[in-house]
Amino acid sequence: MQILIVLGSMLMMAAVAMGAFGAHALKGKMSADKQKVYETAVLYHIIHALGIIVIGLLGGQYPENGMIEAAGWLMVAGIVLFSGSLYVLSLKRARLLGPITPLGGLSFIAGWLLVALGVL
Template sequence: MNVMLLLGSVNMAVSVILGAFGAHALKKKLTADMLAVYQTGVQYHMIHAIGLLIVGLIAGSVPMSPLVNITGWLLLVGIILFSGSLYALSLTGIRKLGAITPLGGLAFVAGWIVLACAFIRG
């Protein structure tokens, strides 16, 4: 079983659930600004869950290098740090949580760069 395909599909389901939760349960509980922060978390969560699926497909069909797997783990770390910090920030209002968000963004960028390196090497 390809771990990245599993992680991607689970994260897709979670991002849809959290998106629906935000649209229905949080719409009247959060300020417009905090709802936008939450929705940004959902958007990046979903996009990078699709990225995990793509990485899983690449890893399963083309034996490239360990860089492909590293890409997947970096995307997962990015989801946890970037989207997770935005979810926590919007739900708690603790602004210091926003300091974690750029680390997740760096993990996303690093993941995509590592994938590009895998293609260049492969």
């Protein structure tokens, strides 16, 4: 589970960088709608990167339970699919990525469900 703690920490670092980039470098360069999409990407990125760290720590308490580790990897997938697609959608006209965003949301939902089930 050490890998999830390290990965979650690196994803948090990236989330902070993306937030700073959006607040400073992109300020005034995108529409209000696109800015909101970007901010949503950062918010979910931060929340779920912290979740990955917590899951890594929980994994030490429940080492025999594969659901906890699977939850961590679902969160990683969720960040890539959900936040990643929203970052691209807010910066580019890549409409093809729109259907990918809900897959990331489903990854988050499944990950949190596995955390709950794994702890039970």
